[in-house]
Amino acid sequence: MKQSLLTNADLKKAVKKFGSPFLIQDLSKVQNQYLQLKQALPNFRLHYAVKPLPDANVIRALKAVGASFDLAGNGEIDLVKSQGVSPNDCIHTHPIKKDSDIRYALEFGCSVFVYDNLCELKKFIPYKKNVQLLLRLSFPNPETPVDLSKKFGCTPDEAMDLLKAACELGINVVGLSFHVGSQAPNPKRHVEAIETCNGIIRQAQADGIDLKILDIGGGFPVDYLNAEDTDIDAFCAPIREACNKLPVNLELKAEPGRFIAAPCMISVSSVVGVSRRQDVPWYYVDDGVYGSYSGQIFDHVVYPKSVISDSPLTEKSVLAGPTCDSIDILAEGINLPHLKVGDLLVGRMMGAYTSATATEFNFIPKAKIISVESLEKLHEELNSQDDSVTTLEIEQKARLA
Template sequence: MAISTLTQDLTIKVPAATVAANQTLHFAQPSNQLIEQLVAQHGAPLMVLDCESVRQQYRALSRALPGVTLYFALKPLPHAAVVRTLLEEGASFDLATSGEIDLVANQGVPSERTIHTHPIKRDADIRDALEYGCNVFVVDNINELEKFIAYKDDVELLVRLSFRNADSFADLSKKFGCSPAMAIDIITYAQQLGIRIKGLSFHVGSQTASPSKYVTAISACNHVINEVTALGLPALSTLDIGGGFPVPYNKDVLPIDEFCAPINDALAQLPDTVRVIAEPGRFIVAGAVTSVASVMGQAVREGKPWYYLDDGIYGSFSGLLFDEASYPIDSLKQSGERVESVLAGPTCDSIDVVSESIMLPKLNNGDLIISRMMGAYTLATATDFNFFKRAEVIVLNDVVHVDALTG
């Protein structure tokens, strides 16, 4: 199994004084001065990844969900610096592919701090995980359960339930999960096959606006847990409440402690023997990355100024298509009258437009466009289309470099 690298990285230790607090977004952001220094040294486009933001978000969610073990979902930002940072914080990791196994293994993550949660797997995926030492998997149907007959002495399974959520960015229960009744059938059949069912899991969807979705799902899972016991089947010991904890892109969301309060109340109704885990991804990394792009050309079309950037939809802004995200975007230049403008990406494809309508001052070639909250589903889904290279990743406050300076 070979690791694929998102980009080449540079690790920098930045004094805290150079990081400006953005009160609107509630995240620490690189200062304009630091951004200008990085561009002067490395050029553009850049993606500036601040590991201190990763630490603070992990700690905030840990405080908001006391007693819940957090398994970081690598999918939004599978980057080695993020893994190192969270490993030092004591996090566990949620894996879905053999490539993600490679990533955590190469960063020294103990296999017992991982679970494999992709509901649909190839036999090779199962074997790769077991070879690494990860033995907790997720299933949501009989066909998937039967894939584990050959490995029944080595695995523990979670059965994933479906709870539809039209209010989320991505309704993950549309593609995965089963009904509570089907969960009972799977658990019963697993007992006949000699396969151990460890517990249940669910995911209410990405960017879930209301904690009520979690409360409903936890209550339904509690009912299944009690029904399993009543049927004389082996007691379930784990509940995985997934991810989906919201972050503020261009609108406010509930502070995470308020958001999690009703979730904690619902978890308190579970049997004392049930361990609770979660799979946060976006919440941990969304605010950790700032995109820096430069204007490489401009034109006026139908009365609007068009600014062509050296990064776009096929690069760091891929989340505008794949994730339906809405990033806070502005020019580093603040002076001058603002007019309705268009930001376009660098490729020859007409779909490569970052914003059809954004208020900007008059910009010159080489001026910088800064986009915050770019940590989730950006680098992970960027491409090299049209042979425009992906943005270089600049890593701030990486644990490896900090240790080297202080050791």
């Protein structure tokens, strides 16, 4: 995100206009991230994973540039349906589902699902004429902060038995899928997983099972340390090379979530209290780990933070959130200016697993989302003589079910 396009003065004006806290959502950045990844993986159909930022504006922006969507629950189905997304552009990738979840997705028109065990496979027997299944494989990756193979996926050694079981039950299994973990530091595990899947696909073909799809999941990283763009083309180069060895005419899919969502939002919150405890300055802001900074707990992410203050003095300090819970700490031992009530805290790279996982603990409302076409447009409108900001769409985010 080109955060330099918004000056400190811009953010102060936005606080006066909209109140604090809020998240600024740049839809041009959403589209740009998608198009960068599409260029890096030109032969892939990219299904935006809705879960890190389930937002109507984001869905519309991605739909406009040709994205498909990856769904994991009924609420996400409702969201994409409300934005006119075709079910043909959707896959349902939650490995564990209730029968009612399967029926709900089929009623929408989404027919591609995932399974990773025999119990889950048997749930599709009543719907075998209407579904296409992907077998999800596990590729543990301790290098990632969130290893998604810990909870889901069969081992490669189990794959052939589960593929044959689907065929014996008359259920149409059409491909393989995997996810090497969130925020992969390098493409090594993607490549290893693709190579393993290549062997399974060829073995399945030899046994008369025609697999037509490989879904490599997500894991494409963003730069939380510096809040800079990732060289996604370089990251994907080994993935492209590995895919060149796959059988021809295999349909390739990916499920980017964080890579698209994270860079599109910044957070702005205000200092609402100042204290000194054990000779350490404590600054209390009106957003915290129960709110937009929830990803610091759930997602194991430390967001880049800065403050807007006139003080030249700095000191090791504590940033605390607004709730009555002592776990609501944003940072300790952080070098900060001497802040006063009304000074601002700015968080960067806050699009993924922030508002999506925020709560209203203590009945403190979630931060508003200010959704704009671009940061350039927001800058122009905040500095126009007309005090109204007509093209901004401000949403008070409802509690997620």
